Amino acid sequence: MRAVSACIVLLITTGTASIGPAGQPSAAGVEQGRRIYETRCLDCHGPQGRGDGVKAPFLSPRPGNLVSAATAAKSDKDLLNVIANGRPRTAMPAWKDQLSEEEQRLVLRYIRSLVRFHHPLTPPPPEP
Ligand code: HEC
Incomplete structure (x- = not known):
């Protein structure tokens, strides 16, 4: 399982590069x-x-889909707050003691880059 996801990551990251x-x-x-x-x-x-x-699969609630439109629409401030403090009653840990503020921002920037890469967010304008 781990080997498989490592492979996938490798594929994605080399692809992105x-x-x-x-x-x-x-x-x-x-x-x-x-x-x-x-x-x-x-x-x-x-x-x-x-x-x-x-x-x-072992978590309830399941981890957030970070490339969903719902998450993408949230502000940096909101998401940085979840990253720093975790989310109560979920498995999402608080990272503020383990990652510097700079690292928290970098990881958020990476998450945002996934969204841009995989899901262009701007829908085509509606027909007039
Ligand atoms: C142990 C599992 C676990 C780990 C590790 C984990 N998360 Fe989470 N994460 C969750 C869960 C569970 C949620 C809550 C989903 C929900 O609210 O329904 C969540 C929610 C989030 C959200 C909020 C999404 C939203 O739409 O509000 C962000 C942002 C996030 N995680 C980022 C991170 C980042 C960045 C890391 C690594 C530094 C990380 N998570 C590590 C389980 C995890």
Whole structure:
């Protein structure tokens, strides 16, 4: 199981590295965030942030789908608050003692990059 998800991660990350969005200035920061994400968050939130990590089936409620429109629409402030303090009555741990504020921001930036990469958020404008 672990080997499989490691493979998937490898595929995704090598893929992202070669075809990453052109001209994104924060590539290095996203890379740092990715490393934090993969060590701390991936087991629950899954390789693409969809809430399907290896631990997810054993958790209730399930880990958030971080690339959902609902999460993407939340402000940095709200999400940083969940990352720092955890979410009561769920398995989401508080990270403020383990990650610096800078690291928390980097990991959030990585999560945002997953959203942009996999799910373009802006729907086409409605027909007039
Ligand atoms: C032990 C499993 C676990 C780990 C590890 C974990 N999470 Fe979570 N996470 C959860 C659960 C469970 C929720 C709550 C889902 C809900 O509210 O229904 C959650 C919620 C969140 C949310 C809120 C999403 C929203 O829409 O409000 C964010 C952001 C988040 N996690 C980020 C992270 C980050 C970043 C890390 C790593 C630094 C991480 N999580 C590690 C289980 C985990």
